[in-house]
Amino acid sequence: MKAAFFREHGGLDRVEHGDLPEPVAGPGQVRLRIKAGALNHLDIFVRNGMPGIPVALPHVMGSDGAGVVDSVGGGVTRVKAGDEVVLNPGINCGECEFCLSGEHSLCVSFHLLGEHVAGTFAEYVVAPAVNAYPKPAGLSWEEAAAFPLTFLTAWRMLVTKARVKPGESLLIVGIGGGVAVAALQISKLLGLTVFVTSGSPEKLDRAKSLGADGGIDHGKTDFAREVRKLTGKRGVDIVLDSVGKATWKQSIAAAAKGGRLLTCGATTGPDPQTDLGRIFWNQLTVYGSTMGTHAEFAGMLKIFRDGKVKPV
The missing domain is CATH 3.90.180.10 (Medium-chain alcohol dehydrogenases, catalytic domain)
Known part of the structure; x- marks a missing residue:
């Protein structure tokens, strides 16, 4: 063959x-x-x-x-x-x-x-x-x-781990990757307000065309501060960061009190600086996630069978 x-x-x-x-x-x-x-x-x-x-x-x-x-x-x-x-x-x-x-x-x-x-x-x-x-x-x-690998990974993080609810807010750090784009599509389908970051204006524009409610150029500004401005100093309910070392500190700072942080990768390195004080004082929860179960794959597949989403 x-x-x-x-x-x-x-x-x-x-x-x-x-x-x-x-x-x-x-x-x-x-x-x-x-x-x-x-x-x-x-x-x-x-x-x-x-x-x-x-x-x-x-x-x-x-x-x-x-x-x-x-x-x-x-x-x-x-x-x-x-x-x-x-x-x-x-x-x-x-x-x-x-x-x-x-x-x-x-x-x-x-x-x-x-x-x-x-x-x-x-x-x-x-x-x-x-x-x-x-x-x-x-x-x-x-x-x-x-869609299988990226959408299954995003589905488990959002639906099973974070248990997202309509009306919650989500920050996706680094919108260029496949899992990040899948997470954007899934989260908008589930009724979330979604902010994204990228160093590429083209990727930010593409994300907005897919439903992102706001985009932040993380090459020009501290995205955690921008998120605080966009949310009235509150922060977001959920942060999805698969970038790792380069962005983790800001991701923690972008989370609201009682917020959830999701990670499924570390493309810039697995050993970031971590502010434990902010994690315990703000009572943040960190979820690691890899791929998903057969039941989750079947659940994720249903959104494609119903024609609600198409991979991009």
């Missing part, structure tokens, strides 16, 4: 397009003929090499994909050959204490398509049958491939 893969970690010049053996669906698995795959920043991290995460080489990248079931392994009744599906890229064991309690993304052996095992940038990919969900009829193949 044709695939995009690398034989050693490094830059874009390490990526090859060539032939690899076709995978075979084992018990409990399905094989998809991929119609579309989507690029995430994670793919760049994986290509460059991530400490502590060894991968078998050559490695096929791609966490997100959609396609047609080509074959199924033994015991699979959930889907059949010919079904059009999207993949939940998070793979869990189904047997540990976390899986048995329904917290699949806390699985002791949790891993992702394209990060730890061969991904979707190929003609065929093998995945657990439980990870295959019917493709929303109103989406193109490209749209169906674009």
Whole structure:
């Protein structure tokens, strides 16, 4: 089969397009003929090499994909050959204490398509049958491939962790990323007032076209101060920061008393300066979040089935 893969970690010049053996669906698995795959920043991290995460080489990248079931392994009744599906890229064991309690993304052996095992940038990919969900009829193949990782991550943070309510306020720090844009779309659907930050005027304009109520150029101003001005010195109920070290101190300062801080990444570094005094005095809650459960994926998928959102 044709695939995009690398034989050693490094830059874009390490990526090859060539032939690899076709995978075979084992018990409990399905094989998809991929119609579309989507690029995430994670793919760049994986290509460059991530400490502590060894991968078998050559490695096929791609966490997100959609396609047609080509074959199924033994015991699979959930889907059949010919079904059009999207993949939940998070793979869990189904047997540990976390899986048995329904917290699949806390699985002791949790891993992702394209990060730890061969991904979707190929003609065929093998995945657990439980990870295959019917493709929303109103989406193109490209749209169906674009949302699983980012929207699932944003959905768990907002709906499960923060338990957002209509009328609350949210600050998204760094609106350029896929999770951030997904969070903007989901939060507007759920009735939140949303402020965003970026160092790019173009990204701020794009965010406003998607419903953002206000945009702050964090390259020109202290965004925490601007948030205080926009909220009558109150701050916002929820802050979503996946930037990390460069912005975390300001994110804490932007939160209202009793506010919630959400993090799902740290692209500028995982060891920020943290004002513990502000956290305990203002009684802030910090939620870490990674991917989501199968139930959350199904819940997130419903907004696409109902035509309420389209990935951008």
